[in-house]
Amino acid sequence: MSSTPPPLPPHALDRLRAAVRLREAGDAESARSELLALSGTYPRDPGLAYQTAWAHDVLGREAAAVPFYETALAGADALGAEDRHGVYLGLGSTYRVLGRYAEAVATLEAGLAAHPGDGALTVFLAMARHNTGAHHEAMSALLTLLADTSGDPGVRAFRKAIAFYAEDLDRVETGD
Template structure:
């Protein structure tokens, strides 16, 4: 791309994201769909287009944009994490539970410190009937991240039970 096209792309993308952030989501969607058509291989534009569809409750329309974003290159690690979370949670909302588990499981392995990915993975696991696995993830996350003194005091017990909720003393 020439410098003028890149500058134009950056300006138009910035304006569209600004509209979404300002709550003008439908206008942002229109601009992002047009930009995505103009730059079909641009992963960042695809991600932003998916995101705005999600914010409007248009999950089914968001999926192909998330998939395009993740298939391309050029996403920052933070945007790739966000796109994986968005796609996985969107699959879950659409009832595509196994795809949600696969997407969120891979994402949680790639970004092991991300509690949001683990939380959405636990929800998807629950939806597939894997409540035990979901509880293990959530209890481990709770024990590791809670600052509440009434939980922190039981951290060792919570961590132990997270491994096997069916265990008895």
């Protein structure tokens, strides 16, 4: 028995695409209703689960989004890279919003392992680490990202110093 569900049939894919268009057009509630109906028929499809989770998130229904994100993550190998990234980011940030900080850190770390150097995952992981009390790691990650990616002229002028202190933020010079 395969652990990967069969692909959605064409009529279900059409309904899924239509629901995504509804969400993208700002009608997240209609999208959610359609996605829930489809999910009842195809409960293990990771792409459908991801879109259903996303529709819940857009509506501020984070707790209801979690089981759909978890289903999507369980089948993430069947998703494209962009959707896999979205699942890690969505589930990790949703865990964080719900106060499930350790799960947020673990999910976002797994996301960064799968998508090394991703700025969005780095930022959300820093927030989750802050919530767990790992302030040094959070600040270091944000400073490194800032030094590496900022186009701000002031930041660019001090990029080397910012990157240096990102490595050792608590460093104190005791020279003359």
